[in-house]
Amino acid sequence: MAYLSSLIAGLIFGLGLIISGMTNPAKVIGFLDVAGNWDPSLAFVMIGAISIAYFAFRKAKVNPHSALGEHIEIPAKRDLDAPLIVGAIIFGIGWGLAGYCPGPAIVSVAIGDVAPVLFSIAMLAGMVFYELLIKRLLSK
Amino acid sequence: MINWSEFTPWSSLLGGILIGVATSILLLINGKIAGISGILGEALSAKKRELGWRFAFITGLILAPLIYALFHPLPIAATQGGWSTIIIAGLLVGFGTRYGSGCTSGHGICGISRLSLRSIAATIIFMLSAALVVYLTHHLFIKT
Incomplete structure (x- = not known):
């Protein structure tokens, strides 16, 4: 049951990314290109998503138990530390270069285009590199 | 047909x-945060926590265009x-999202929805960083 609801959530999430235009890197770049022919469409994606998810998170705050009896894990960190800021800058550089963030890249893997597959493999490699680096730093 | 090359407020809002x-x-049934970089990255970490629901969610993402294509051209x-x-962009996105604990979904949607100051800051920073890169590559003609 947990796997089924997770699969359905992933499917709806993916359909949302396609319909919204997020899986088209040119459209993402058009949103980021405020000095050019700016396309503000993707702000509407955030407005739509947040206006629904806001209520879900509010409900989770009142009752931190999911329908399947799981404890709802909300990130507890509060401080604006260096990893948050540096990580966001690095992510932004990559996002601005190719127009793919993690969700749309994975959704685009099966559309028959080489670019999102290549991007996704590199992205997973970047994540593995992070794990190795953190492990190395922690073992010192 | 939706023409995605133009301003698309309604389809973007619907999406x-x-x-x-x-x-x-995912939050209210599974008790999990729908942050794509976290779902992927935690599955790749040495701890390999709770692989089942992560794979199910990723499978859903990958199936989405195939289901969509049954009804409409992609x-x-x-x-x-x-x-x-x-390739360089992929490496930066993978490393940066893990180091900064989130991406467009985890910080930009989930974090802002729960009014997390960390996520609001992260979202502003990665949007500024990305917009600056687009400015440099599209207006100052730095070849990529």
């Missing part, structure tokens, strides 16, 4: 609502940059 619904399902995806740019 956003679907993303919000999916985020709510929108055209215009790739940006050459192969080397795409």
